[in-house]
Amino acid sequence: MQRIEQLPIYDSLRQGSAALEELTEIFQYKDLVIQLVRRDILTRYKRSVLGVAWTMLNPLGTMLVLSIAFSKAFGIQQEGYAAYVLSGLIAWTFFAQTTNAATSHLVWGGSLLRRIYVPRTVFAVSAVGTGLVNLLLSIVPLLIVSLITGISIKPTLLLLPIPIIFLTFFALGIGLIVSSIAVYFADAAEMYQIVLTAWMYLTPIIYPESILDQRYLVWIIRLNPMYHLVKLFRTPVYDGVVPGLSQFLIAAIISLTVLIAGWLVFTKKADEFAYRV
Amino acid sequence: MSLHIASEEARLEARSLEETAAGQDQSVIRLENVSVRYRVPSGGIATFKEFMIRRLQGKVEYHSVLALDKVNLTIQRGEIFGLIGNNGAGKSTLLKVVARVLRPTEGRVWVRGRVAPLLEFGAGFHPELTGRENIFLNGTLLGYSHKQMEARFDQIVDFAELWDFIDAPLRTYSSGMWARLGFAVATDVQPDILIVDEVLAVGDEGFQRKGMARIKDFQEKGVTILFVSHNMQVIEAMCQRVAWLDHGTLQTLGPAAGTINLYRQSQSI
Numbered sequence: 001m002q003r004i005e006q007l008p009i010y011d012s013l014r015q016g017s018a019a020l021e022e023l024t025e026i027f028q029y030k031d032l033v034i035q036l037v038r039r040d041i042l043t044r045y046k047r048s049v050l051g052v053a054w055t056m057l058n059p060l061g062t063m064l065v066l067s068i069a070f071s072k073a074f075g076i077q078q079e080g081y082a083a084y085v086l087s088g089l090i091a092w093t094f095f096a097q098t099t100n101a102a103t104s105h106l107v108w109g110g111s112l113l114r115r116i117y118v119p120r121t122v123f124a125v126s127a128v129g130t131g132l133v134n135l136l137l138s139i140v141p142l143l144i145v146s147l148i149t150g151i152s153i154k155p156t157l158l159l160l161p162i163p164i165i166f167l168t169f170f171a172l173g174i175g176l177i178v179s180s181i182a183v184y185f186a187d188a189a190e191m192y193q194i195v196l197t198a199w200m201y202l203t204p205i206i207y208p209e210s211i212l213d214q215r216y217l218v219w220i221i222r223l224n225p226m227y228h229l230v231k232l233f234r235t236p237v238y239d240g241v242v243p244g245l246s247q248f249l250i251a252a253i254i255s256l257t258v259l260i261a262g263w264l265v266f267t268k269k270a271d272e273f274a275y276r277v
Numbered sequence: 278m279s280l281h282i283a284s285e286e287a288r289l290e291a292r293s294l295e296e297t298a299a300g301q302d303q304s305v306i307r308l309e310n311v312s313v314r315y316r317v318p319s320g321g322i323a324t325f326k327e328f329m330i331r332r333l334q335g336k337v338e339y340h341s342v343l344a345l346d347k348v349n350l351t352i353q354r355g356e357i358f359g360l361i362g363n364n365g366a367g368k369s370t371l372l373k374v375v376a377r378v379l380r381p382t383e384g385r386v387w388v389r390g391r392v393a394p395l396l397e398f399g400a401g402f403h404p405e406l407t408g409r410e411n412i413f414l415n416g417t418l419l420g421y422s423h424k425q426m427e428a429r430f431d432q433i434v435d436f437a438e439l440w441d442f443i444d445a446p447l448r449t450y451s452s453g454m455w456a457r458l459g460f461a462v463a464t465d466v467q468p469d470i471l472i473v474d475e476v477l478a479v480g481d482e483g484f485q486r487k488g489m490a491r492i493k494d495f496q497e498k499g500v501t502i503l504f505v506s507h508n509m510q511v512i513e514a515m516c517q518r519v520a521w522l523d524h525g526t527l528q529t530l531g532p533a534a535g536t537i538n539l540y541r542q543s544q545s546i
Contacts, residue, residue, distance in 0.1 A: 007305075007469055010377055012386040032417035039414055043405040046446075111400050114369075117377045117392075118418060185325035274378045 018267040025119035032118065036126035040101070041133060056141045059089050063145070066206050078208050080151040083142070084238055088205035090138050091163075091233040095171045095226065096196050098131035102175030103182045103189050106273075113274050120270040121263070124175045128168055135164065142237065154240035162248065163233040169255035170229055173262030180266045183273050203227055225254045304389075305470060305501050306352040306375055311384035313345040313370050313525075344370040346525040347384070357502045359516030359533060361509070361540055367525040368505050372472055375503065390469025390501070393419065395460065404448035408439055408458060411447055415462045429465050436487075437461035453481050460488055467495060474505045509537050 015021075026033070045054065066089075067082040078084055105123035112118065139160070146153055182188040203226045209217065220227050232251045235243040316339045345367045352358050360368045373379040374386045376394055401418045402411050412433055416426035434440055437457040442450065450458070464471070473492065492515075496502060506512050512519060512533060519536040521528040523543075529536045 007390040010386070010388040010392075012374070012377075012381055012384075015380075029417070029420065031421075031423040034423070035414045035417045039403055039406060039410070042410065043403060046405050112418065114373065114378060115376070115400060116394050116419065118420075181325065185328060187324040187326055191325060271380045274373060 018270065019264050022119055022121055022263070022267045022270070026121050026125060029119050029122055032122055033126045033129055036105075036122065037129040037133065040126070040130040056138055059086060059093060059138050060141045060145070063089055070206060078210075080146065080149040080238070081208075083146040083149045083151045084208065084234070085206055086142050086145050087234045087238045088203075088230050090135060090142060091167060091230045092200060092203065092205050092226070093138070094131050094135045094167060095174075095229075096200070097134065098128050098171040099175040099178055099192070099196075100189075101127035101130060102172075103179040103192070106179040106183065107189075120273055121176065121266060124172060124179060124266070127175060128172050131171065132164070132168065146237070151238060152240065154236075156236035156240055156242055159236040159242065160233070163229065163236075163251065166251045166255040167229050167233065169259040170225065173255070173258035173260070176262035176266040180269045180273075183269075199224075199226065203230055205230060225258070228254060303354040304351045305354045306350075306389075306503075307385075307387040308348050308350050308371075308374070309385045309387070311345055311348045311374060311381045311386055312343065313367075313374065313379060314382040315342045315344060316340075343525050345374070345381070348522075348525075348527050350520060350527065350530060352501060352503070354501055355496065355499045356518060357496055357504055357516045359512040359519035359536075360503065360505045360522065361507075361512060361519060361537065362522035362528075365524075366522040368522055369474070370525075371522065372474060372503060372505065375470070376472060388470065392470045392472065393463060393466070393468030394472040395463050395474065400459075402447055402455065402459070405446055407446055408434075408443040408450070411458065412462055415459070419463065421466070433458075433461045433465050436465070453484065457484050460484075464488075464491055464495075467498060467500060470501045470503065471495060472503045472505075509541070513537055 050057065063082055063086040066085050070085075071081055102124035105127050106120075109118075109123050113120065143153060178188070178192050182192075202220060202224055204212070204220070212220070228247070228250050232243055232247055235241060235247070348367075348371065360371060362368050370379065372394070374381050375388055376392050377386075377388070401415050403414065406414065409430075412430060413423065413426050416429070417423065421429075434443055437454075437460070439454060439458060442454065447455065447458075471492070492502065502515075504512065504516055516533045518531060519533045520530045521536050521540045528543075529539050
């Protein structure tokens with residue numbers, strides 16, 4: 001048994017910045033983040049025949065339906081349309097899945113949060129971790145579809161980690177904000193689904209930018225952060241060119257702002273979660 | 278400016294407190310005028326839609342619930358300390374402020390050492406994962422690293438007596454097996470302060486004895502134990518001092534038998 005003087009002390013009066021403390025705590029609990037990601041991935045595939053292949057087949061299936069519908073029914077003529085849809089869809093799916101999972105995980109963790117101390121951001125951070133694994137897996141079918149539809153793969157592909165990092169920041173920020181609202185109101189998660197659907201159609205993912213009226217496009221660009229993030233992800237894969245510096249800057253500013261805002265809101269409210277969830 | 282001075286004072290006070298603690302006394306948990314107040318919207322608003330509508334109408338009113346009201350208590354190292362009271366008396370809230378799950382609204386909570394709660398039945402487990410995977414998940418939830426859990430793995434499975442099932446998914450376990458696994462993970466490392474909240478009633482009789490023996494063993498080694506139960510016999514048998522909470526206030530604090538008697542009398546009226 002340790003000597004009494006050596007034991008760590010917790011004093012409720014000594015409280016620094018909640019946001020900074022949470023940052024050091026989440027780092028100390030990094031093994032828990034890994035375990036939660038592992039759990040999500042294992043439990044998703046354990047009882048399915050196709051296993052991890054689902055992660056690749058899921059966006060492929062959606063893409064197939066959309067590209068047939070859009071190119072045949074609406075007559076959209078765009079070179080390598082399937083690859084265009086898929087690249088946008090992968091970025092969007094990452095965002096939608098991650099922000100949803102952050103919310104449901106926090107509610108799942110409710111019974112734990114009432115009992116033991118864990119950094120409260122752990123659920124959102126691990127949701128992002130799971131999303132990243134799925135995102136990386138779905139890049140494989142994207143490359144295959146690109147080759148089939150005649151979009152050549154350029155070395156600009158190596159730039160992908162940058163948009164992925166920005167997407168991660170943005171998704172974590174939004175995930176934290178939505179989940180802190182969902183703790184208080186049972187229907188917030190459902191309302192968020194509606195918001196997500198509308199948001200997806202306001203982002204050029206399944207339709208090319210060119211079908212938009214110039215007036216609408218300006219508004220989408222001004223107000224929709226996902227427009228910039230999806231575009232930054234798509235440019236090096238689909239267009240095969242290096243995005244402009246301003247594109248990088250805009251994405252960086254948006255995602256960092258949202259992440260910091262989300263982190264501050266969440267950590268400020270986190271002390272109340274124990275009697276809400 | 279005034280804020281700055283206040284925090285400076287708190288810091289100085291904190292230091293003097295630590296010095297006395299390191300000097301003579303062996304207290305490990307100290308609650309000083311601890312109050313916990315929840316702010317709840319009246320009428321139980323559960324949905325965002327409802328909240329926004331009422332908000333727009335200006336009809337959102339809050340009332341506050343005082344879950345703990347100026348509670349003062351000090352617990353010494355190595356004590357088995359009991360908490361009794363009716364449902365909603367504030368027992369769980371008290372455990373929460375000690376386990377740093379909740380921050381007190383007013384007053385001060387001071388805890389020396391690592392607090393380990395025994396989780397309620399099945400919390401933190403996933404039915405689709407195997408026993409092995411769940412040990413790692415549960416261990417990291419309790420704040421251990423993966424490496425630490427690897428070192429302890431064999432010991433945990435030994436204690437839980439689950440070697441035959443360790444690679445089977447948890448959904449195939451009986452409730453007694455769940456409880457054994459949970460208990461084994463949570464108590465494998467000797468904590469400084471152990472919170473036992475109505476959990477020993479699970480598992481078969483043989484394992485209950487084993488669990489009790491481990492808790493007794495902890496106590497002999499100087500672990501402080503916070504014990505919550507509605508079973509007065511268990512409380513009386515296990516605890517030295519008992520606190521009776523009612524509506525968030527501390528009614529009586531003293532030797533087990535006397536406090537339990539007072540509580541029983543209040544119940545029979």
